[in-house]
Structure formats: structure tokens, C-alpha cells
Amino acid sequence: MKKLLLSLIVGIMLIPTSVKADEGMWFLMFIERLNHRDMQKMGLQLTAEEIYSINHHSLKDAIVQFNGGCTAEVISKDGLVLTNHHCGYDAIAELSSAEKNYLKDGYWAENRKAEMKPSSLYVRFFVRMDDVSKRILSKVNDKMTEAEREKAVNQEIALIEKENNEGGKYTVSVRPFFQGNEYYYFVYQDYKDVRLVGTPPESLGKFGGDTDNWEWPRHTADFSMFRIYADANGNPSDYSQNNVPLKPKHYLPVNLSGVKEGDFAMILGYPGRTNRWMPAGGIEQNVKFAYPAFVEGSKVGMDKMKVYMDKSEALNLVYASKYAGVANYWKNRQGMIDALTKFGTAKSKAVQETKFNKWANKKENKAKYGNVIANINKFYSLTNEKARHDNYLQLLFRASSYGTIGRTLGKQLENYAKADVAKRKEMYPKLVETADEFFKEVHIAAEKDIMAAELNLYATKSKGYAIAPMVEKIGKENNYDYTKFVNAAFDLSILTSPERFKAFLELPSETMITNDPLVQLSNDMITHLGSKSDEIAKAQNDYGSSFRLLVEGLRESKIGTIKYPDANSTLRLTYGKVRSLPADKRNDAKVNNYTTMDGMVKKYKKGDEEFDLPVRLIDMNKGKDYGRFIDKDGSMHVNFLTDNDITGGNSGSPVLNGKGELIGLAFDGNIEAMAGDVIFDSKLQRTINVDIRYVLWVIENFSGAKHIVDEMTLVK
Known part of the structure; x- marks a missing residue:
């Protein structure tokens, strides 16, 4: 793995030593200064402006936080949204009944009128961010208790949020980083009319169940689809029959070429929480x-x-x-x-x-x-x-x-x-x-x-x-x-x-x-x-200030080697490559960086709630009925591995190639690297992704919902 020399923001971040290219959850506003050159060497063909821009459409405009806990991406000019099956699970369950069980049987809306609105579901678009560290830290001093410090910080945060919400048009969130040594504000726009478009049956969307969860090899169609609706002017609106599909600033084209070992891969999303500075x-x-x-x-x-x-x-x-x-x-x-x-x-x-x-x-x-x-x-x-x-x-x-x-x-x-x-x-x-x-x-x-x-x-x-x-x-x-x-x-x-x-x-x-x-x-x-x-209250107060000083001191002394802030549900970019794990006899694939439908069928257990499969899928696989989504090796690729640095909240994140085209959907990590929220393991850390071709095959070939695929921009 090549080494990097990163030049960070003067007065805010220290000049780092070497860092693994696949490690780190990076702010988009710093990509030009911190990561862009290295990403280009690995295969990125986009400019930093095409990834993050305030004045022009960019990749960030296609990435949304899904219902406050997952990530999703816009993949059509009509506001079609792709996320994980497990991210849409609550909404799908709510819309289901014993008579019409969409979790069990799957669902694909035959037209826009058949798209269903759950009672409460929203997506959040990221508009912009900025640094307010100096402003907030000027309001605190070392003599304050943690409670006094928190009060002063929150008062300033309230002012910043009010100044930037444009009369309630936007949601503004000021978040601490590096254990309260830096602060940034984030501006978002929320859309609350989000409707279910489709989902595979649970036998595919949750194939493997608890047994395969956090495991590799994996064979799961962990995806579901929704659509964002807006008023006639494209603005957020509560549910109304008069609302129309959102025309997004940017949506992701879908690449059908597949991936191979060493291909560049980047993931944008909302990782929930890491604790890599934890004592x-x-x-x-x-x-x-x-x-x-x-x-x-x-x-x-x-x-x-x-x-x-x-x-x-x-x-x-x-x-x-x-x-x-x-x-x-x-x-x-x-x-x-x-x-x-x-x-x-x-x-x-x-x-x-x-x-x-x-x-x-x-x-x-x-x-x-x-x-x-x-x-x-x-x-x-x-x-x-x-x-x-x-x-x-x-x-x-x-x-x-x-x-x-x-x-x-x-x-x-x-x-x-x-x-x-x-x-x-x-x-x-x-x-x-x-x-x-x-x-x-x-x-x-x-x-x-x-x-x-x-x-x-x-x-x-x-x-x-x-x-x-x-x-x-x-x-x-x-x-x-x-x-x-x-x-x-x-x-x-x-x-x-x-x-x-x-x-x-x-x-x-x-x-x-x-x-x-x-x-x-x-x-x-x-x-x-x-x-x-x-006694505990006093110790907690001392701990709060001491942990903040520990992080500050580790950075100042350069004893600490982490050069990016912990995840905290703010938009981040991670980059790396398609990367296999050591050969595994449980995987029938030629290289242990992907799995096939043949391998999926080998796991089939009739009547088993985790490993049952639809008869239709078994028959289609037997006949190699893969349509236009077949890999050049003649098989149907199901899931694949990259070495991106992700965590919970990245579920549903898009996996993109160097052109910013969608190649997969992140949904899990491997259990061998489960310590990743605390310490990154460059040898074992892997992200498990659904191959986008399998997603499209399930929709078009298995489910007969080609009209959904026809909305997308497909490229090879």
C-alpha cells in the first residue's frame, strides 16, 4: 500500500505521517487538499469539484441520509432512491399485512400511483458545511466545568444554527470533532414524502439471516427502492397526491461492467459512530x-x-x-x-x-x-x-x-x-x-x-x-x-x-x-x-476534559497517528479498492472477492427461514438465465468485497468507480475486522457490497419490473 503525505488545514490539523489509502472517513470539503492526488493515482477520474461543490451539482447531491440512520443514493432523474433492504425494513413492515406481506413476498409498484407512503420516512440532502472551530472555542476556557463548557458551546451553536437555516428552510447541525477540539456546521434539506417503489422478497433481501450476518462469503440481495416526492416547484412538502417525483440536482449513472481485483472504489455515506480515539x-x-x-x-x-x-x-x-x-x-x-x-x-x-x-x-x-x-x-x-x-x-x-x-x-x-x-x-x-x-x-x-x-x-x-x-x-x-x-x-x-x-x-x-x-x-x-x-459525577467531569486533552495532546505530540475525525453521522468519503480475502473453500468464486448465484443456490435449504430460496430463482440459475447482467465469466455475481473504511450508518451507501458511476451497494462488514470501530485493520477490514448487476437482475429478470430499470442511466 502506497504511503501518503497529507497537507492538512493550517492551524486546524497537523501534518500527518503515512496513512493507509483505504483507511479514513474524510470530509468532502477537504478532498482537494487531503486526498485528491492519491485518489487519482488509484483510479479516480473526477475532479474534487465534481465530488463536492456548493455552487454546482456534484456527487454529494445524489447522496442522502435515509430516515436518520442509513445512507441512500438517487439513481434516476425522477428521484428514484436505492438503499439496503434492512434500511427500508421498518417501512416495508409497516406497509405489510398478513394478507399482503411485502416483507415475505416482495413488491414492485407497477406505476407511480402504486408507490406506497409509510407513515414516517424522510431523506436528508447535504447542502454545505463550514468550520466554526475558532468561533465556538473562543467562548470557552480551561476554568469552566464540563457543564459550564457545554452550556457556552450550546448557546453559540444555537446562534450558528439560526443564522444558517434561512428561516427554517434548512436543518442546520453543528457537530464537535476530535473530542471537542474542532467544530463544523452542516446544512441539510429534508424531504418527508418518500414512498416505497419496490423490495425483493425477504428470502433474497435477508438471505443467510443471522447465520450469515457479518460473515463472508455472502449472497444477499440487501436492497430496496423508494422515491422522493416534492411539490410542483421541487421543494419539500408533506405527503400530498399533488406532489410529483423530485428532479434531483444530480443522480448516479449505473455501470454494468462489473469489478475486478484492484479496481478503485469509493463510498460516500453517513457513518454513524467510530471510537478510534477511545482510551x-x-x-x-x-x-x-x-x-x-x-x-x-x-x-x-x-x-x-x-x-x-x-x-x-x-x-x-x-x-x-x-x-x-x-x-x-x-x-x-x-x-x-x-x-x-x-x-x-x-x-x-x-x-x-x-x-x-x-x-x-x-x-x-x-x-x-x-x-x-x-x-x-x-x-x-x-x-x-x-x-x-x-x-x-x-x-x-x-x-x-x-x-x-x-x-x-x-x-x-x-x-x-x-x-x-x-x-x-x-x-x-x-x-x-x-x-x-x-x-x-x-x-x-x-x-x-x-x-x-x-x-x-x-x-x-x-x-x-x-x-x-x-x-x-x-x-x-x-x-x-x-x-x-x-x-x-x-x-x-x-x-x-x-x-x-x-x-x-x-x-x-x-x-x-x-x-x-x-x-x-x-x-x-x-x-x-x-x-x-x-464521586462518579466528579470523575466524569474530569474525564470529559481529560479525554479532550488526550486527543489534543496525541495530535500535538504526533504520538497519535489518526488524521481524520471519528464518524458521527456526518457525510464522509472513504476510498480504496476491490480486494479479496485469502482463499476460502466455502466460496466457489475463482477469486475470493466476489460470490456467485451458484454459491447462493448451494446454500439453499428448503423451508429454512434463513436459507430458503424462491423456486423461480433456482430454475433461472439452473438455466443461466442472467440476461444482460451476466458477468463475462458466465456467472451471476452477487456480492463483492472492497477494503473501504465504513461502519454502521454506511448501510445503503453507494460504491462508485473512478467515474462516479454506481457499481455496488454497501451493506455489511466482515466479522474478522469487527474491531474496526475502534482500530482499523488494513489486512482484514472489508466492506461487503451487493453487485449492482445482481440488484438490476432481481428487479428486471426475476421480478419482471423492467420499467424501474428503464428509469436509470446504464453505462458499460
Whole structure:
């Protein structure tokens, strides 16, 4: 791998040493200065202006954040949007029913009128960004507590956001980078009328299920399609039958040539969170305390959900999306434990921190940096058991729809009860709508089992840190079997049926809602999660300032080698190449950088929920019925590998060639490099992508929806 010499922004970033070309999640506004020359050497044929421009259309205008958590791309002049199947999963599940199960059977709109609007779905376009570090940092000083610093920063952020939103036209977000040593603002425009165009059946979109998740070789059609609608002038608009497909500033052409080892590949998207500056103590805490609790809590919730999902198609739809979300992170966290342990990441960080501490205690540095490592280590030693406790409790909140009911429906009903008659009349329709949506996504028998099991796990496994008082009291009285209490609480609560909920709206009582047993339990747990001792509060304050100084000092001393900010759901570009893993007998492909439909069919297990396949696909593969999307080697390529640096939030990101043409769709990473959120492994880190030709084959040949493909601009 060639080495780079990057010249960074004077006074903002330090001049870096060598960095792997495939490592880094880079700001688009700095591509010209930081990365463009190296990208050209690797195969980029675009100018920096064609990637990011404020005044002209560019690649950035085709990339959207999808519903706040994934990435998607515009691929036609009529606002057609491509993202992952698992990113569209919630919307597809919402639009499905037992009679018309689009998750199971797939769906392709035969025309624009057949495109379906979920209740809540939006995309966010990136308009521009700028540096406001000097402005914000001028408002703080070293004498401030972390709370005082945060207040001063937030006050300035509010002013910056107001100055740049153009009267509410744009959403403006100011975000910290390098642990609060730099700040940038981002301007976005949101479109809320987004409709489902199509999705493959779940047997293709989730092929391999939990077994293959985070694994290679992979054979998954992890994609779905939507369309952005706007008013007649192209502006954002709430849903209306009068809205028309958006005419985007830029959309991506689709390349049908396929990829080979060493081809240039870049990915643009919204990576959610990396922690590559995390201290050794934080890594150790996650591996030994936080993540094991997360994994165990996830498994308990999944097992209880699955019992009911297997009972009927209707119940499967109720919990399909929640189960998928919990299962995804369950396997991710276990992979993180394994990878971070295997590679001794905490030890390598500790070595770096020992070196830093020596530098920090030199005479000229001691006053500023001398206590940094000691403060950081003290914080982690005080919070290890709390981290375990918090993860058990947070997984209860993730798995149980009633875990946080006190601050959601409960709080809304309390406010309703306190309001005057006129205000109640105004609130009533929205509350009824909220309740209707809530009860669509719960099954009371399942919720009882989930709650009782998660409470038992939380109460019996969080012994190193005091549990919530109400949970402890109930546990002691019932030998930590919460079944009896939970059953009684659900029977008494006004939040367990639409009828009880609406009856409360007719005769509201503040006492009734605050005394509701599920609201009381929820509030007890939420309050406890947010509480901390004075000792921990002091350590947390010292940790906040010390972590910021650690990052500043690592950059100043050049002991730290990371030259890009951690991911935080802002638009980034990563570049690398198509790159194989060592030969694997499980993959029938000639080079272990792609998989084929033949390999997919070999995994087929009739009736298996993870590895079943449509008979039509098996027959088409047998006849090599690949149409115009066949590879030159005579096979249908399904997924392929690149060495791009991505993380959660990049799901749905476009994989582009040197001309900015779409060649694939990022959807996963390999479990061997699961430590990638903390430390980049240049040998093992891979991005798993759907080959765009397989996407088009599924739409045109398998599904018979050629009219969707005809919208796109196809090139070879």
C-alpha cells in the first residue's frame, strides 16, 4: 500500500505521517487538499469539484441520509432512491399485512400511483458545511466545568444554527470533532414524502439471516427502492397526491461492467459512530463489562420475541423489525468482543498512552497534560460495574416496548391530564394517532414475557452496581421472579389496550397516570439509569476534559497517528479498492472477492427461514438465465468485497468507480475486522457490497419490473 503525505488545514490539523489509502472517513470539503492526488493515482477520474461543490451539482447531491440512520443514493432523474433492504425494513413492515406481506413476498409498484407512503420516512440532502472551530472555542476556557463548557458551546451553536437555516428552510447541525477540539456546521434539506417503489422478497433481501450476518462469503440481495416526492416547484412538502417525483440536482449513472481485483472504489455515506480515539480503559470496559451484558440482554429479548413470531404471520410482522435490529447488534457486539480480545487492542492503546504519559509529564507539558491519563483511568475504574448495569437496563429498554413507556406515552398522558379543556382538544387527535401506531407494534402476551425475562436478567446480573429501587423491591419480594408482578401490572395499566387508552382520554386523571404500575416502573428505571454518585459525577467531569486533552495532546505530540475525525453521522468519503480475502473453500468464486448465484443456490435449504430460496430463482440459475447482467465469466455475481473504511450508518451507501458511476451497494462488514470501530485493520477490514448487476437482475429478470430499470442511466 502506497504511503501518503497529507497537507492538512493550517492551524486546524497537523501534518500527518503515512496513512493507509483505504483507511479514513474524510470530509468532502477537504478532498482537494487531503486526498485528491492519491485518489487519482488509484483510479479516480473526477475532479474534487465534481465530488463536492456548493455552487454546482456534484456527487454529494445524489447522496442522502435515509430516515436518520442509513445512507441512500438517487439513481434516476425522477428521484428514484436505492438503499439496503434492512434500511427500508421498518417501512416495508409497516406497509405489510398478513394478507399482503411485502416483507415475505416482495413488491414492485407497477406505476407511480402504486408507490406506497409509510407513515414516517424522510431523506436528508447535504447542502454545505463550514468550520466554526475558532468561533465556538473562543467562548470557552480551561476554568469552566464540563457543564459550564457545554452550556457556552450550546448557546453559540444555537446562534450558528439560526443564522444558517434561512428561516427554517434548512436543518442546520453543528457537530464537535476530535473530542471537542474542532467544530463544523452542516446544512441539510429534508424531504418527508418518500414512498416505497419496490423490495425483493425477504428470502433474497435477508438471505443467510443471522447465520450469515457479518460473515463472508455472502449472497444477499440487501436492497430496496423508494422515491422522493416534492411539490410542483421541487421543494419539500408533506405527503400530498399533488406532489410529483423530485428532479434531483444530480443522480448516479449505473455501470454494468462489473469489478475486478484492484479496481478503485469509493463510498460516500453517513457513518454513524467510530471510537478510534477511545482510551485503553474504555476498550477494556466494553470488552469485559458493557458488551457481554449487551449480548446477553439481546439474546434474552430475541428468544422471547421469536416464540411469538413463530406462532403466526401477523405476529411475525409485529416484531420482525425490532427483532432484526436487536439481532444485528447482538452479533456485532459479540464480534467486537472477539476481535478486540484477539488483537489485544486495549494493550496496544495502553502502550500508546504510556508513551503519551511520558511526554505529558515533561516539564513543558505537565501543567496542561500531566493528569490526563490518571483522570481517564480513574473514571473507568469507577464506572466498570455501572457500564455492565447500564447495558442490561438499556437492553431491557430496546427489547421491551414498555421499558421507556414512562417518558413516552406516559408523559404525554400526564401532560394531557394537566392541560385545560382547550389544550386537550388540540392534543386529542395526535394522541389517538400515536396510540394507534403504538398498539400496532405490540402483542401484550409477548410484552409480558419480554419484560419479566429482562427484569430477571437485569436484577440478577447487575450485582456490582445498585439496581433501580422499585426493581430491587419487587425482586426481593418475589425471589427475583417478576412474572406475577408483570402480569398484574399489565392487567391494571391503562397503557395495554387502545380501549383503556381512549377511555382515559375521555376522563383524564393525573393521579391515575402517575400511579399506573407500568409508568411507575418505567420512570423508576429511567431515573436510576440517569443518576450517578457525586464521586462518579466528579470523575466524569474530569474525564470529559481529560479525554479532550488526550486527543489534543496525541495530535500535538504526533504520538497519535489518526488524521481524520471519528464518524458521527456526518457525510464522509472513504476510498480504496476491490480486494479479496485469502482463499476460502466455502466460496466457489475463482477469486475470493466476489460470490456467485451458484454459491447462493448451494446454500439453499428448503423451508429454512434463513436459507430458503424462491423456486423461480433456482430454475433461472439452473438455466443461466442472467440476461444482460451476466458477468463475462458466465456467472451471476452477487456480492463483492472492497477494503473501504465504513461502519454502521454506511448501510445503503453507494460504491462508485473512478467515474462516479454506481457499481455496488454497501451493506455489511466482515466479522474478522469487527474491531474496526475502534482500530482499523488494513489486512482484514472489508466492506461487503451487493453487485449492482445482481440488484438490476432481481428487479428486471426475476421480478419482471423492467420499467424501474428503464428509469436509470446504464453505462458499460
